[in-house]
Amino acid sequence: MKLLTHNLxxxxxxGVGPRGFPLRLQATEVRINPVEFNxxxxxxxxxxxxxxxxxxxxxxxxxxxxxxxxIQGYEHDEKFLRKMHHVLLEVDVLEGTLQCPESxxxxxxxxxIPNMLLSDEETES
Amino acid sequence: MDHEAAQLEKQHVHDVYESTxxxxxxLQSKAWPRVRQFLQEQKxxxxxxxxxxxxxxxxxxxxxxxxxxxxxxxxxxxxxxxRGCEVMVCDNLNLPFRDQGFDAIISIGVIHHFSTKxxxxxxxxxxxxxxxxxxxxxxxxxxxxxxxxxFEKQDVLVPWNRALCSQFFSESxxxxxxxRCGHPERxxxxxxxxxxxxxxxxxxEHCDSxxxxxxxxxxxxxxTCFANIPKESEAENGxxxxxxxxxxxxxxxxxxxxxxxxxxxxxxxxxxTTDVCADHTITIQPSRHSSLDLDLQEPFSKKEQNxxxxxxxETSSQKHLEWxxxxxxxxxxxxxxxxxxxxxxxxxxxxxxxTSDNGADTSNLEGESPSASRILRRISAVxxxxxxxxxxxxxxxxxxxxxxxxxxxxxxxxxxxxxxxGLLKExxxxxxxxxxxxxxxxxxxxxxxxxxxx
Numbered sequence: 001m002k003l004l005t006h007n008l009x010x011x012x013x014x015g016v017g018p019r020g021f022p023l024r025l026q027a028t029e030v031r032i033n034p035v036e037f038n039x040x041x042x043x044x045x046x047x048x049x050x051x052x053x054x055x056x057x058x059x060x061x062x063x064x065x066x067x068x069x070x071i072q073g074y075e076h077d078e079k080f081l082r083k084m085h086h087v088l089l090e091v092d093v094l095e096g097t098l099q100c101p102e103s104x105x106x107x108x109x110x111x112x113i114p115n116m117l118l119s120d121e122e123t124e125s
Numbered sequence: 126m127d128h129e130a131a132q133l134e135k136q137h138v139h140d141v142y143e144s145t146x147x148x149x150x151x152l153q154s155k156a157w158p159r160v161r162q163f164l165q166e167q168k169x170x171x172x173x174x175x176x177x178x179x180x181x182x183x184x185x186x187x188x189x190x191x192x193x194x195x196x197x198x199x200x201x202x203x204x205x206x207x208r209g210c211e212v213m214v215c216d217n218l219n220l221p222f223r224d225q226g227f228d229a230i231i232s233i234g235v236i237h238h239f240s241t242k243x244x245x246x247x248x249x250x251x252x253x254x255x256x257x258x259x260x261x262x263x264x265x266x267x268x269x270x271x272x273x274x275x276f277e278k279q280d281v282l283v284p285w286n287r288a289l290c291s292q293f294f295s296e297s298x299x300x301x302x303x304x305r306c307g308h309p310e311r312x313x314x315x316x317x318x319x320x321x322x323x324x325x326x327x328x329x330e331h332c333d334s335x336x337x338x339x340x341x342x343x344x345x346x347x348x349t350c351f352a353n354i355p356k357e358s359e360a361e362n363g364x365x366x367x368x369x370x371x372x373x374x375x376x377x378x379x380x381x382x383x384x385x386x387x388x389x390x391x392x393x394x395x396x397x398t399t400d401v402c403a404d405h406t407i408t409i410q411p412s413r414h415s416s417l418d419l420d421l422q423e424p425f426s427k428k429e430q431n432x433x434x435x436x437x438x439e440t441s442s443q444k445h446l447e448w449x450x451x452x453x454x455x456x457x458x459x460x461x462x463x464x465x466x467x468x469x470x471x472x473x474x475x476x477x478x479x480t481s482d483n484g485a486d487t488s489n490l491e492g493e494s495p496s497a498s499r500i501l502r503r504i505s506a507v508x509x510x511x512x513x514x515x516x517x518x519x520x521x522x523x524x525x526x527x528x529x530x531x532x533x534x535x536x537x538x539x540x541x542x543x544x545x546x547g548l549l550k551e552x553x554x555x556x557x558x559x560x561x562x563x564x565x566x567x568x569x570x571x572x573x574x575x576x577x578x579x
Contacts, residue, residue: 112206
């Protein structure tokens with residue numbers, strides 16, 4: 001699971017609503033997966049990122065420091081873009097958990113795949 | 126009713142895809158052109174979700190965008206992952222995403238697996254929720270109206286024969302295709318060796334022995350087996366032509382929406398596996414030419430076989446012969462449709478739903494019509510005395526077996542023309558329809574999330 005994906009994920013445990021984001025990441029196995037760097041691509045991703053969630057996740061994984069916010073003129077700052085490329089796309093959580101911040105419910109990540117299925121009781125109306 | 130719906134989907138969608146997932150792994154499939162085009166038209170840097178991605182065939186179509194694949198079926202998702210895709214397991218009805226995260230979403234062959242209108246709407250609304258305003262959603266669902274044939278009813282259980290797939294893999298001379306499944310043929314007593322060529326082989330061949338034996342009967346040629354279809358190609362004629370050769374039995378299912386009108390609310394007992402079907406009066410609509418039916422045929426021919434019982438309207442039996450000879454001719458293959466099944470699955474696997482080429486009439490065979498109940502009873506009777514007990518599908522007794530043995534049945538709600546549009550217009554006001562049409566036997570729609578609606 002990439003951090004870009006994590007950035008989109010939210011808990012859908014019943015009743016949690018927007019307080020289900022972001023999920024608290026905990027990783028027991030992480031791999032770095034080289035991905036071809038495409039600066040335009042990364043630059044376009046930046047505005048879509050929920051920055052605080054990314055910071056938190058990167059921090060949990062002890063990653064290279066991510067700036068508190070996108071720097072001015074980031075679109076042309078290759079160093080910045082490369083760093084973001086690495087954090088968003090190359091870091092791959094293979095094993096770990098994602099925790100709903102509101103309910104505490106844990107979602108597993110195994111073999112790089114997060115499993116976000118809820119049980120019947122958790123989704124019942 | 127939602128519980129029933131979930132049970133039905135578990136039994137006839139999720140469990141089937143899980144069980145058949147191993148067969149998808151080696152099968153290549155190409156993305157459908159229009160879906161491909163939709164993906165390629167997205168702006169570079171877009172975030173895209175493929176909800177119901179199956180083995181991930183659409184996930185790498187456009188390298189300029191980031192596509193996340195989601196599916197309910199873990200085995201299928203694992204296959205996609207092995208191909209290097211970013212994927213996850215989740216439920217279309219409860220998408221685990223924050224609002225407005227995606228620039229575009231595709232839902233190819235998914236919504237038709239939801240067994241009630243309410244769930245279909247919910248699935249669409251969930252996708253709308255996670256779309257950015259101005260973002261686009263593309264939906265493909267099976268059409269009830271097919272080019273040369275049509276379904277009698279909208280709620281269908283479609284058998285899929287695992288045995289054929291095993292056969293395919295074990296007998297296939299195709300290079301590079303190592304099958305992963307562990308289901309050798311030994312457990313299929315109902316495959317009598319083909320009388321013509323003595324190959325213990327898919328009953329497709331058995332059945333076709335009555336017809337043009339020639340080309341189709343090389344035992345090693347899994348080409349004849351419907352399982353061979355996934356040579357990707359653009360089929361002119363849609364899904365059913367592709368599958369043409371084997372199963373021609375559809376199992377009609379009374380819609381759960383319809384059922385609720387009749388049932389007492391108190392019947393909320395937990396459903397046994399056999400319950401769902403038993404309660405809903407599966408109607409079997411065999412055609413005359415599949416060997417599946419040949420076995421079923423016995424009882425039928427003893428009584429009056431109605432041409433009424435045909436599922437499809439075949440415009441020309443000539444087509445059937447052409448199809449047979451084509452045996453895998455690329456232009457007839459529409460493996461891709463198979464590939465995009467549902468949130469549970471993709472894969473180019475076969476759906477044993479093929480067309481009947483027995484021409485003539487289609488009539489409504491209602492669940493409670495006398496002929497239907499006769500069929501059901503007869504099948505049951507045959508089942509107990511028949512020399513090939515596995516061949517017949519007794520509705521009541523064999524439900525549990527069916528999933529396990531040779532026929533996995535997948536549930537589909539096939540859509541009428543205009544139905545998908547109608548759903549969006551009436552129930553998903555946050556989406557605005559940009560275009561709609563028919564593609565390879567599917568109703569498709571592209572809709573846009575309206576601005577200022579969340």
